Amino acid sequence: MKTSDFDFHLPEELIAQTPVEPRDSSRLLVLDRERQTVNHKIFHDLPGLLKAGDLLVLNHTRVLPARLIGVKQETEAKIELLLLRREERDVWEVLIKPAKRLKIGNKVLFGEGMLAAEVIEVLPDGNRKVRFQYEGVFEELLDCLGRMPLPPYIREQLEDQERYQTVYAKESGSAAAPTAGLHFTPELLAKLQERGVETAEILLHVGLGTFRPVKAERIEEHVMHSEYYRVLPEAAEQINRAKAEKRRVIAVGTTVTRTLESIADAEGLVRAGEGWTDIFIYPPYRFKAVDALITNFHFPKSTLVMLVSAFAGREFLLQAYETAVRERYRFYSFGDSMLII
Known part of the structure; x- marks a missing residue:
């Protein structure tokens, strides 16, 4: 496929420069792949959009003041x-x-x-x-x-350095935040637990390759960066139990998606362990472990928009992005979010 197949028009003023407060007041665009529908919600509506037994998988990496x-x-x-x-x-x-x-x-x-x-x-x-x-x-x-290594497209100073960390961040090692998780609050996580939604935590340290542009004309020629991951036995057991019981495994972010798809077998079962992954996911790709995805809005022609296109379908995703631009959603790290089911 051509890199240009993943291009779209993004007005510069839609690139979020500062985070919203509170965290879970960001907007949430809900994509239903089966019905091919798009709905507009707020992130704090998430408990009502998920089901008891759903398993949210979180990346608890912490950004270094690098x-x-x-x-x-x-x-x-x-x-x-x-x-x-x-x-x-x-x-x-x-x-x-x-x-x-x-x-x-x-x-x-x-x-x-x-x-x-x-x-x-x-x-x-x-x-x-x-x-x-x-x-x-x-x-x-x-x-x-050290200072927080904010992405180059954020020109505003960040007053609270913790705002570029997830509320569940634990282990330092990332050069960038797993931004899909920035919308969660402790209160929202508690409501999800009350709803019967389970959570599992894994680790992937995000590298700056996240922001590396795809310069190759054909995406197959792009060389992917590698990132360190670790999945403990407890998390692997939670994920495998959910798969065995036909419950949804919902990845919070592309970092979780890349990790789980790197370690899953053909049945979607994962193995505990650690290592480096340079998996490059783009259409067509058959997802093995991930059943739903929470993610932010990504760069045109980026490896991240290619991954999400593989999950949602390229045409459906680009149509949703057109809707997001028209409705003035906020893009990138401090921007709004998508739930793809």
Whole structure:
């Protein structure tokens, strides 16, 4: 298929710059694949749209304050560093701006030397591997010195850094938020539990490859980024029990979808474990584990809109996106949401 098959017109003013309050007051576009209908709801209507026995699968990753601003030790030139992936204890793959200023052996200082990063390798794609040097606990220094790595299309300052975390975020490691989960509140999760909706938690650390554009003319030629996942035995057991009992498994976000589809067998049963996934889902694709999907609105021609097109049907999804644009829904990370059943 052509990348252009997943293009659509999006007015720039519909790109949400700030989150709505409260979280669950965002709009919710409900797509019924069987009836081919679209309905307009509010996210706090979700308990009435789900059924007792439905299993919501959440990604409890937490976004690192992964953006560090420092100076090159030798020249005091300003350097911006973005943590991408932890290779070992103090060695990280990072994105550096401006990269051309840093060669192997150069150091960047943060917080007047509280934290230092020495370049130890230049990677083929221009990224660097650095080794951090510090005294104390790295995570505490990062909380003190780092900033939230908001996507490039968000130009407004975020006053509350926790607003770019889900309320159930636990384990740090992501360079971006699993944004489909940003709409949940503790109160809404409690109402869903009262409704008889179960929840299971898995982990996938979101990488910046999420925002990487598809440059290939044909989507089959695109090289997908890899991301770390972990599914504990308890979560796998919950998912497999739901599948065995013909209850719906509802993925909260494309990160959960990619994880479950990576580890599911032909019957939709999943295995506990951890690893790296670079699964690229696009039409036609037969979903094995996921029965319904909660997701935000995505970039034109992105791997995410391709995944959702595979789930909803490309023409139906693009028609729904046209409706969302016409009705002035808000797009991307701080935007509104979709429920696809």
